Amino acid sequence: MHSNIDKKINSSLSVDSVIFGFDGKSLKVLLVERTTSINGREVKDYKLPGRMIFENESLDISAAKIFHTMTGDRIISPKQFRIFSDPERVSKEELKWINKFHGINTDRVVTVGYYGLVKLNMSLIAYTREQGAHWEQIDNITHLAMDHKEILRTALSTLQRDVAQSPIAFHMLPKKFTIRQLQTLFSAILGIEIDNRNFRKKILNLPFIKATGEKEKNVKHKPAEYYTFKERAFKRAEKAKQNLRFINNWSY
């Protein structure tokens, strides 16, 4: 139970991060490879990036460090979404792996899930590749190490809720984006089809989405205009409104 470095590492608490990105088509998540030895044979699978916390750091800081390590300075403040504390959440085998990997000796690890959104551009892809991580399309993930599949599932449904609650989706798009990109992103996150005309109408009516006047270049079709999200204007709009609509959300 007592590791010899327990003055530093808190051996019962870890942080796992679900880092979402959008490649223009579908929603992706950052995974790292893990090698376990089962019956003497080496087996590879994937896990979410994570780490144990130190005694003198908060979970938010710990999560921020993961984000920093994995994505450089492309940090969007990660958000805590749930703790996974089932004493049986990892098998005995996997616990051995954890203890070995982190140099600890515990028989239980409670983990805290964070998710964050990043702009998945060339530069980030190159960077994450250097960290030994890769971006996997969410629909394609059938299995992850430990209970990470469940952590991912929970992160996604939290994201689906949050994205409808506040304008965080923009963090996954370039500063200047087309309405079509935004629509595709919403479709990908929520897993629903969205009518383009109605979506445009809605978005363009929002006081905090502004046309830049710039257009796409070198595309083999009518170039789309770029828009930006105006933080200030959003904050202003946010204060102004209040209605009974809360009850409508019950029918989600």
Place this chain on the structure above:
Amino acid sequence: MHSNIDKKINSSLSVDSVIFGFDGKSLKVLLVERTTSINGREVKDYKLPGRMIFENESLDISAAKIFHTMTGDRIISPKQFRIFSDPERVSKEELKWINKFHGINTDRVVTVGYYGLVKLNMSLIAYTREQGAHWEQIDNITHLAMDHKEILRTALSTLQRDVAQSPIAFHMLPKKFTIRQLQTLFSAILGIEIDNRNFRKKILNLPFIKATGEKEKNVKHKPAEYYTFKERAFKRAEKAKQNLRFINNWSY
């Protein structure tokens, strides 16, 4: 760092519970008294009910136990809403109190916040009084022990969001309630005024709120009719709907 009972208690993790109730007028929360000795003098203040977790229990179970202890079997499954993990979240003085109170010896406790909703009736009030706890009106709370005020604040804003998202508010009302009670409850939780006519119209249109035919008795005014929330009908309605409204919520 090592307590002699660390095979049982996980000395770095606790659970604190925010238990909300509604007395017909305002939103209340369950508090327990705490006695600390500062400079040799005994000082009393209030805190949220909480406990350390045991090594072999999940946080959900631990929270459920608090609920059970404090409210008997009047349990509505408590919901985890955030971890408070700032290494400085409790002062050195307060840490001493925690160590003494729980019989542990640690220099850091991370706590997990849960909130839950109960029906605040005579029977519950009597029960909680036996547990040495009391119900305090939220607006009246200016200070709580440790960082419990912040935990309470966070719980409340989570509740405000959740109550708009799913029909959990009914857990704070008797099985049979009047529309006016429901309205007052929403007002109290959200801290807003609600137009009675529009509220009624909205509520009565919902397919999962049914009139019972029964009315209030012994009231010195026109008796209101009692309604109930129909879980099944809600589940059915929930599946049926999907729209673009998600973006409107941005203007909250």
Place this chain on the structure above:
DNA sequence: TATCTTAGCGTAAATAATGCACTAAATATT
């Protein structure tokens, strides 16, 4: 019978959501 108190109803106007089909602007192909 009047008064007090809270329940409960209705309607018009404004705003938002939905469903649906065509035109516009660029590149690529012939």
Place this chain on the structure above:
DNA sequence: AATATTTAGTGCATTATTTACGCTAAGATA
């Protein structure tokens, strides 16, 4: 130069929801 291909972008009519607002109804009490 004409045509094809591809995605951007627009309009309108219908329906649903929200908002604002003032009066009547039913019981208890004096």
